[in-house]
Amino acid sequence: xxxxxxxxxxxxxxxxxxxxxxxxxxxxxxxxxxxxxxxxxxxxxxxxxxxxxxxxxxxxxxxxxxxxxxxxxxxxxxxxxxxxxxxxxxxxxxxxxxxxxxxxxxxxxxxxxxxxxxxxxxxxxxxxxxxxxxxxxxxxxxxxxxxxxxxxxxxxxxxxxxxxxxxxxxxxxxxxxxxxxxxxxxxxxxxxxxxxxxxxxxxxxxxxxxxxxxxxxxxxxxxxxxxxxxxxxxxxxxxxxxxxxxxx
Amino acid sequence: xxxxxxxxxxxxxxxxxxxxxxxxxxxxxxxxxxxxxxxxxxxxxxxxxxxxxxxxxxxxxxxxxxxxxxxxxxxxxxxxxxxxxxxxxxxxxxxxxxxxxxxxxxxxxxxxxxxxxxxxxxxxxxxxxxxxxxxxxxxxxxxxxxxxxxxxxxxxxxxxxxxxxxxxxxxxxxxxxxxxxxxxxxxxxxxxxxxxxxxxxxxxxxxxxxxxxxxxxxxxxxxxxxxxxxxxxxxxxxxxxxxx
Numbered sequence: 001x002x003x004x005x006x007x008x009x010x011x012x013x014x015x016x017x018x019x020x021x022x023x024x025x026x027x028x029x030x031x032x033x034x035x036x037x038x039x040x041x042x043x044x045x046x047x048x049x050x051x052x053x054x055x056x057x058x059x060x061x062x063x064x065x066x067x068x069x070x071x072x073x074x075x076x077x078x079x080x081x082x083x084x085x086x087x088x089x090x091x092x093x094x095x096x097x098x099x100x101x102x103x104x105x106x107x108x109x110x111x112x113x114x115x116x117x118x119x120x121x122x123x124x125x126x127x128x129x130x131x132x133x134x135x136x137x138x139x140x141x142x143x144x145x146x147x148x149x150x151x152x153x154x155x156x157x158x159x160x161x162x163x164x165x166x167x168x169x170x171x172x173x174x175x176x177x178x179x180x181x182x183x184x185x186x187x188x189x190x191x192x193x194x195x196x197x198x199x200x201x202x203x204x205x206x207x208x209x210x211x212x213x214x215x216x217x218x219x220x221x222x223x224x225x226x227x228x229x230x231x232x233x234x235x236x237x238x239x240x241x242x243x244x245x246x247x248x
Numbered sequence: 249x250x251x252x253x254x255x256x257x258x259x260x261x262x263x264x265x266x267x268x269x270x271x272x273x274x275x276x277x278x279x280x281x282x283x284x285x286x287x288x289x290x291x292x293x294x295x296x297x298x299x300x301x302x303x304x305x306x307x308x309x310x311x312x313x314x315x316x317x318x319x320x321x322x323x324x325x326x327x328x329x330x331x332x333x334x335x336x337x338x339x340x341x342x343x344x345x346x347x348x349x350x351x352x353x354x355x356x357x358x359x360x361x362x363x364x365x366x367x368x369x370x371x372x373x374x375x376x377x378x379x380x381x382x383x384x385x386x387x388x389x390x391x392x393x394x395x396x397x398x399x400x401x402x403x404x405x406x407x408x409x410x411x412x413x414x415x416x417x418x419x420x421x422x423x424x425x426x427x428x429x430x431x432x433x434x435x436x437x438x439x440x441x442x443x444x445x446x447x448x449x450x451x452x453x454x455x456x457x458x459x460x461x462x463x464x465x466x467x468x469x470x471x472x473x474x475x476x477x478x479x480x481x482x483x484x485x486x487x488x489x490x491x492x
Contacts, residue, residue, distance in 0.1 A: 048368050077370030088361040102369050105268055160368075 001026050002047060002158060002190055007056030009039075009046055016042045018214045019056070027188040029181050029204045033195055034211035035236060040194045041085075043211065044162055047192065048082055049073060060158065078106055080158040081151030083180075085166055087143035089135040089150070095122070096131035099150045106154065121149040125179060141172035145179070152183060159183065159191040165200055177203040198237060201225065210236070256452050262374035263382065263448075273380060280384035284346050284447075285392060291345060292338055296329075296396040299337070300403030303328045308413040321414045322404065322422020327431070329400035335435040336483050338396045339442035342389065343475040347450035350381055351471035354454030355464040363455070378451040382444065389443035390436050397435070434490045441486060442479050449475045 002024040009017040016039045024030040034040045045051040047058060049065060058065040060076055068076065089098050099118045103109055109117070122128055125145040135143060144164055151159060161180055165173035181204040184191040193200065201208055205222040210233050212218075218225075218233045225237065238244050267273035307324040354377055357363050366373040401423055408414040450471035457467045 045364075050364055050367055074370040077368060080368065082365065082368040084361040084365060086360055088365040090357075090362055090365075091360070104272060105369065105371055 001061055002192070003057075003059050004043075004047065005057040005059070007043075007046060007053045007058060009042055009051060009053050016214050017046065017053075020211075020214075020216045021056075022209050022216055022219065024190055024192050025207060026190045027184065028206035029184050029191045029193060031193050031195060031201055031205040031208045032211060033201060033208060033236070035196065038211045039214040040196075040211055041162060044160055044192065044194050048080060048160055049077065078102075078154060079156055080160060081154065081156035083144065083147045083151050083159070083161040083164050085163045087135070087147040089138075089143060089146055091135050093135075094131065095127070095133050095135070095138070095146050098135070098146060099153050102150065102154045117153060118149075121153050122146075124152065124183075125149045140167055141169075141176065144168070144176050148176075148179060148183070152187070155187065157189055159189045161191070161193040163194050163196070165195065165197045170199065173197065173199060174203065180204060196236075198243060212236075255456065256448075259374055259378075259452055259455060260448065262372060263378045263451075265372060265375045265379075267375060267379060268371060276376075276380040277384055280380045281388055284349070284381065284384050285388035288342060288345055288392060289395070291341065292392055292396050293399055295338065295341060296334065296399035297403035297406070299333055300325060300329055300400030301407035303333070303400075304404030304407045304419070305411065305413065308408070308411075318414045318418040319422035319425060321408065322401075322419040323425045324422075325404035325419075326401055326423045326427075329404070330397055330431050330435055334393050334396040334400055335438040335442065336479065338393060339389070339439065339446065339479055340476055342392075343442075343446045343450075343479060344472050346385065347446050347471045347475045348468040350447060350450040351454035351468045352464050354378070354451055355457040355467045358455065358457045359460055359464060374455065378448070378455070381451060382447040385443040385447040386440060389446075390439050393435065393439045397432075434486075437490060438483065438486050441482055445478045445482065446475050449478060 004020055004022045006019045006021050007017060008015065008019055020043060032040050032043060042051065046053050053066065057067075060079075063072075063076065065073065065076065089095075090101065093101065096115075096118055099121055100114050103114045103117060107114070118131070119128070122130060125148050127142060127145050127149065130138075130142070130146070135146070138146060148164075159180070164176050164180060168176065177200050180191060180193060183189065193204070195201065201222055205225075208220055208222060208225055209216060210218040210230075212232045218228060218230045220228065225233070228234065304321055304325045307321045308318070311318065311320060354363075357377065363373045363377070366376060405416065405419050405423075408419045409416050453467040453471040453474070457463050
């Protein structure tokens with residue numbers, strides 16, 4: 001479980017996150033939704049330690065991140081996997097080397113052990129026999145799947161996904177959503193997904209947090225979200241013609 | 249400027265740490281030897297030969313009194329190449345070639361979130377990406393400069409025998425005349441300092457990019473400009489310190 005307590009973050013005079021308190025539960029897919037520029041990505045970067053928070057606390061299963069030594073922070077990092085918006089695959093490495101990278105850096109496994117794990121992870125994301133492809137040879141959906149394979153190669157306890165379905169067609173987006181949900185259930189990870197894709201919310205949102213102008217505006221489940229009378233959230237959900245018609 | 253220098257020092261503090269895995273560092277070092285060093289050999293060879301030839305021809309052209317022996321052509325070419333041309337001019341050329349490569353490579357990794365990915369894995373990204381580049385430049389640039397010295401002097405000889413302005417014998421006597429090994433030491437000291445400037449300054453500009461493709465281009469340009477200016481300044485300082 002990851003808990004954010006009253007966290008705030010500013011860049012210069014601009015306050016991006018304002019006293020956000022939120023709990024992300026284990027074994028569930030926790031979604032953070034909000035408009036572009038609402039602070040979702042900044043919140044995620046604060047949670048994974050890429051940005052330092054100005055106020056508040058973040059704890060990973062009662063281990064307070066901000067009070068940890070650098071060594072402890074580094075150890076926590078080994079327990080988390082992250083899927084970036086563009087995949088963030090190392091473009092000078094093959095698919096196999098990308099997935100093997102965390103294993104090579106942090107384990108003492110032999111090459112054959114690492115290769116077994118890589119093949120297992122690639123199979124898990126339905127990308128067998130792509131070991132020798134370079135990232136430039138992959139489609140958008142394949143890139144995301146390789147990134148997921150890399151993220152799960154170390155058996156993470158916490159999985160972070162920053163807009164995993166952005167730029168994908170609805171069918172591929174659905175596959176990525178299902179994959180994230182299956183991995184969460186299978187490994188009982190605490191999964192946090194940043195998205196503004198309402199299909200993802202309805203597909204996999206065990207718990208949903210709505211961020212509006214840097215504040216936590218609404219929390220609930222995917223069933224509750226359709227019944228809420230929160231104006232800003234309704235404006236966000238029903239912003240397209242399709243969703244408005246569906247509501248009617 | 250002070251703020252920038254402070255950030256540079258903080259970055260170098262992150263860079264100069266023990267690598268996470270020795271074998272991965274060694275593999276990366278070999279890759280950097282290839283990309284930053286061996287791939288620069290061609291341009292260095294061409295520039296050195298032609299510049300040595302030009303220095304020899306210009307010197308011969310300016311000797312219009314019989315009181316100055318023609319062996320001076322070889323002597324002047326050697327001194328120019330060893331003291332200034334190879335360590336400084338070749339370093340300036342490497343600042344353009346290697347510096348822009350380092351800045352754009354690291355900058356692209358930053359804007360495509362590859363550096364963020366390394367950091368979320370718990371990898372010291374600065375050490376992982378920059379340390380092998382600095383080490384490769386520090387180790388390999390002196391070799392490149394020594395090769396450049398030989399080729400520069402060879403270029404001078406080639407110009408002399410093809411234009412027949414100076415005989416091969418006079419040129420070789422001049423090259424061997426009054427040789428002080430300290431000049432090589434001076435040149436290599438300069439080379440090592442310049443190699444550090446090129447690699448670290450370029451990496452700094454690449455590492456702290458925020459934005460997209462335009463910023464990568466800007467950082468690449470800044471890396472070359474700042475490295476070149478620093479090379480010129482340190483050239484003066486080191487010359488003052490080591491030759492006076």
